Amino acid sequence: MAVEQKTVATTGNVLVAEAFRQCEPDVVAAYPITPQTTIVEEFAKFVAQGKVHTDYVTVESEHSALSACIGASAAGARVMTATSSQGLALMWEELHIASGMRLPIVMANANRALSAPINIHCDHSDIMGARDAGWIMYFAETAQEAYDNTLMALRVAEHPDVLLPALSALDGFITTHSIDRAEMFSDEDVAAFVGEYEPERALLDVANPVSHGTFAGLGGTFLEFKKAERNAMDSSMGVIKDVGAEFAELSGRPFDVIEGWGVEDADYVIVALGSTAGNARHVARELRSQGIKAGVLKIRIFRPFPFTEIAEALASAKAVAVLDRADSFGAEGGPLFLEIRSALFDAQKRPALVNYVYGLGGADVRLELMHQVFGDLADLADGVHEPGRLVYLGAR
Amino acid sequence: MANLKELTHNKEGLAGGHRLCAGCGASIAVRQIMLAAGNTPIVTGCATGCLEVSTTIYPYTSWTGPFIHNAFENSAATVSGVEAAFVGLKRAGKIPADKRIKFVAFGGDGGTYDIGLQSLSGAMERGHDMVYVCYDNGAYMNTGIQRSSATPFGAWATTAEVGKAQQGKTQRRKDLTSIMADHGIPYAAQASISHWKDLTTKAEKAFNVEGPAFINVLSPCPRGWRTAPDQSVEIAKLAVRTGFWPLFEVEDGHWRQTVKVMNRKPVEEFLKPQGRFKHLFTPENAELLAAVQAEVDRYWEFIQKRVTCEA
Numbered sequence: 001m002a003v004e005q006k007t008v009a010t011t012g013n014v015l016v017a018e019a020f021r022q023c024e025p026d027v028v029a030a031y032p033i034t035p036q037t038t039i040v041e042e043f044a045k046f047v048a049q050g051k052v053h054t055d056y057v058t059v060e061s062e063h064s065a066l067s068a069c070i071g072a073s074a075a076g077a078r079v080m081t082a083t084s085s086q087g088l089a090l091m092w093e094e095l096h097i098a099s100g101m102r103l104p105i106v107m108a109n110a111n112r113a114l115s116a117p118i119n120i121h122c123d124h125s126d127i128m129g130a131r132d133a134g135w136i137m138y139f140a141e142t143a144q145e146a147y148d149n150t151l152m153a154l155r156v157a158e159h160p161d162v163l164l165p166a167l168s169a170l171d172g173f174i175t176t177h178s179i180d181r182a183e184m185f186s187d188e189d190v191a192a193f194v195g196e197y198e199p200e201r202a203l204l205d206v207a208n209p210v211s212h213g214t215f216a217g218l219g220g221t222f223l224e225f226k227k228a229e230r231n232a233m234d235s236s237m238g239v240i241k242d243v244g245a246e247f248a249e250l251s252g253r254p255f256d257v258i259e260g261w262g263v264e265d266a267d268y269v270i271v272a273l274g275s276t277a278g279n280a281r282h283v284a285r286e287l288r289s290q291g292i293k294a295g296v297l298k299i300r301i302f303r304p305f306p307f308t309e310i311a312e313a314l315a316s317a318k319a320v321a322v323l324d325r326a327d328s329f330g331a332e333g334g335p336l337f338l339e340i341r342s343a344l345f346d347a348q349k350r351p352a353l354v355n356y357v358y359g360l361g362g363a364d365v366r367l368e369l370m371h372q373v374f375g376d377l378a379d380l381a382d383g384v385h386e387p388g389r390l391v392y393l394g395a396r
Numbered sequence: 397m398a399n400l401k402e403l404t405h406n407k408e409g410l411a412g413g414h415r416l417c418a419g420c421g422a423s424i425a426v427r428q429i430m431l432a433a434g435n436t437p438i439v440t441g442c443a444t445g446c447l448e449v450s451t452t453i454y455p456y457t458s459w460t461g462p463f464i465h466n467a468f469e470n471s472a473a474t475v476s477g478v479e480a481a482f483v484g485l486k487r488a489g490k491i492p493a494d495k496r497i498k499f500v501a502f503g504g505d506g507g508t509y510d511i512g513l514q515s516l517s518g519a520m521e522r523g524h525d526m527v528y529v530c531y532d533n534g535a536y537m538n539t540g541i542q543r544s545s546a547t548p549f550g551a552w553a554t555t556a557e558v559g560k561a562q563q564g565k566t567q568r569r570k571d572l573t574s575i576m577a578d579h580g581i582p583y584a585a586q587a588s589i590s591h592w593k594d595l596t597t598k599a600e601k602a603f604n605v606e607g608p609a610f611i612n613v614l615s616p617c618p619r620g621w622r623t624a625p626d627q628s629v630e631i632a633k634l635a636v637r638t639g640f641w642p643l644f645e646v647e648d649g650h651w652r653q654t655v656k657v658m659n660r661k662p663v664e665e666f667l668k669p670q671g672r673f674k675h676l677f678t679p680e681n682a683e684l685l686a687a688v689q690a691e692v693d694r695y696w697e698f699i700q701k702r703v704t705c706e707a
Binding site: 025026027029053054055057058059060061063064067068069070071072073074076077079093094203204205206209210211212213214215216217218221 | 437439441448449452453454455457459460461462463464465466467469470473474475476477478480481482483484485487488490491497514515517518519521522
C-alpha cells in the first residue's frame with residue numbers, strides 16, 4: 001500500500017533539489033553550470049531559509065566541488081552534489097577517487113553536450129565519460145524518475161554492501177527544466193526511507209584514527225582494491241533491486257532496472273536511455289494501433305549494466321535499434337550499443353541490431369525520427385538493410 | 397608560546413619510520429607544526445607528493461591521527477570538505493557543539509603554487525577554519541626535480557636545464573605568501589625549518605585563529621638541491637640570512653618581520669653549497685649571478701616595504 005503523496009507540477013531540477021532537502025545531507029559542495037543551476041539555486045534557498053542543517057560549500061570549481069565532497073564523505077558526512085557537462089568532465093579525476101575510496105556520494109547530473117563546439121543542450125556525452133568511473137548510474141526519463149532515482153541512489157550508495165558513489169542523471173532542459181506532474185513524499189516518509197548514514201571509518205572519529213587515500217603502489221594491493229570495487233559494483237545490482245522493490249511498495253510506482261513497453265511480443269524494439277524513451281513509446285503505441293508489433297526498452301540503471309535482463313528482454317525481437325545520445329568515436333557504435341551488443345553475445349537467440357546516434361547537443365528528437373527508426377527495423381528484419389550499421393539520425 | 401620542553405610533551409603527529417629521505421625538510425616542518433598544535437585532535441590532509449607517498453605506504457601509515465590524501469591539486473578543497481562535515485554534523489547534533497578538532501592541509505610547492513593554487517585560493521576565500529601549510533622545496537621533487545613557479549631564478553631543474561642556450565630557470569619565483577596574505581585571511585606567514593621557534597610560534601598562531609591560515613615553510617630537499625643530507629638546516633638558515641627567504645607574518649592585515657636580519661649576506665652563500673646553482677659560478681655566468689642577487693634584493697626590498705620591523 002503506497003503512502004500518501006503530494007501531487008506537484010514542477011521541474012526535474014526542483015524535484016532533485018527537494019529530494020536533496022528531504023535526504024538532509026550534512027554537506028553539499030557544488031558549483032553552478034547550465035542546466036544544473038536551478039538545483040543549486042533551489043538548494044541555496046533551503047539553506048537561507050534554515051530548512052536544512054547542511055553546510056553548503058560554494059566552491060570555486062567542479063573539481064573542488066567533488067574534492068570537498070570526498071573530504072566531507074570521508075569525514076563521515078552524508079554528501080550530495082550536482083553538476084553537468086564540462087563540470088562533470090572537470091571532475092573526471094575525482095570521480096575515480098570517490099569510488100576508489102568507496103565514498104557514497106550522490107550526484108545529480110543534468111545531461112548536456114560536451115564542447116567543442118560549445119552547446120548547452122541535452123545529450124549524454126558528458127555522463128558517458130563517467131561510465132567506467134565506478135559510480136552507480138541511474139537515468140531518469142521524467143522529473144518523477146529524477147526525484148525517485150535520487151532517493152533510491154542514496155539508499156543504495158550508503159548500503160554497507162555497496163559503499164559506492166551514485167549518479168542520478170536527468171536530461172538537460174528536457175527533464176531539468178520542463179514542468180511535469182509528479183508525486184512527492186512527505187519529509188517524514190523520505191527520512192524513514194533513506195534512514196541515517198552510519199559511516200564505518202570516519203575521519204572525524206578522532207578516537208579511532210584511520211588514513212584514507214593511502215599509497216597502494218607497492219606489492220600488488222592495488223589490484224585487490226580494484227577487485228573489491230568490482231565486486232561491490234556487481235553486488236550492488238541486488239541492492240538496487242531490493243531498494244527498488246521497497247520504493248515501489250512505498251510509492252506505488254513500479255521500479256525495475258529496465259522497463260519494457262510492449263517488448264514481450266514485439267518484433268521491433270527501440271532501446272533508449274532517458275527522456276527519449278517517451279518519444280519512442282508514443283510512436284510504438286501508434287504503430288501498435290496499426291497492428292505493427294513495436295516495443296520500447298528503457299534502461300533505468302546503466303551501471304551496473306543489466307546485461308542479463310536486457311538479453312532476456314530482447315530474445316524474441318526480430319530487430320532492435322539502440323539509440324545513443326553520445327558517440328564513442330572510432331568504436332563500432334555508441335556506448336549503449338556496445339553494451340547491448342555485448343549483452344547479446346552469449347544469448348541463444350539474437351535479434352538483428354542497428355545503432356543510431358541521435359539528439360546530440362539537443363538536436364530535436366521528433367516523432368518522425370522514431371517512425372523512421374521503426375520503419376528501418378522492419379527493413380532490417382526483412383533483410384533490406386545489413387545489421388550493425390551506425391546511423392546519425394536526423395543529420396543532414 | 398610553547399618552549400622546546402613543552403613542545404616535546406605534545407603528541408607526535410608524524411611517527412618515525414616513514415620513507416622520506418634523510419635530511420628532508422618536509423618531515424622536519426610537519427613534525428614541528430604538528431607538535432605546535434598541542435593536544436587538540438587534528439585531521440590532516442595532504443596533496444600527492446613526497447610527503448604523502450612516503451608516509452602512507454599501504455598497509456602502513458605514519459600519521460598518528462586521522463589522515464586523508466585525495467589528489468595533487470586539491471588538498472585545500474578536500475580539507476575544506478572535512479571541515480564542512482564537522483560544521484554540518486555539529487549542526488545536525490551528531491557531533492557535540494563543544495567538540496574541538498583542528499584541520500591542516502599540507503602540500504608541496506608544486507601542489508600549492510601551481511596546480512593547487514585555485515583550490516587553495518577558494519578554500520581561503522570561503523573562510524574554512526583550517527590551516528594550509530606549503531612545504532616549499534622549490535621544485536617538483538617527487539617526480540624528479542622539475543621546475544615549478546617556486547623554483548628560484550637561475551636554478552637548475554630537470555625541465556629548466558643548463559646548456560649552451562639556457563642556464564637554468566629564466567623566470568623569477570612567485571611570491572605565494574604575499575598572494576595568500578592578500579586574500580585578507582586572518583593569518584599568513586613565511587617560515588623556515590631552520591628557525592624552529594619562529595615556525596612553531598607561527599603554527600600555534602595559525603591553529604589558534606578562527607578561520608583560514610596559511611604558512612609557507614622553506615623545506616630544503618637534498619636530492620633536488622644537490623646538497624648533503626646533514627646540511628639542510630644550515631642551508632635553510634642561509635636562505636634567511638641572505639634575505640632569499642624573509643621570515644614574516646601577516647596578522648589581520650598587519651605585516652611584521654619575525655626574524656630580523658642584521659648585515660644581510662650575499663646570496664652566493666646560500667647558492668654555493670647547492671649543486672642546482674653550480675653553473676652560476678662559472679666566469680661566463682657572472683652576469684647571471686649578479687642578476688640572481690638583484691632579484692633577491694628586489695624581493696627583500698618589496699617585503700621590507702610591507703613589514704614594520706618589530707622583531
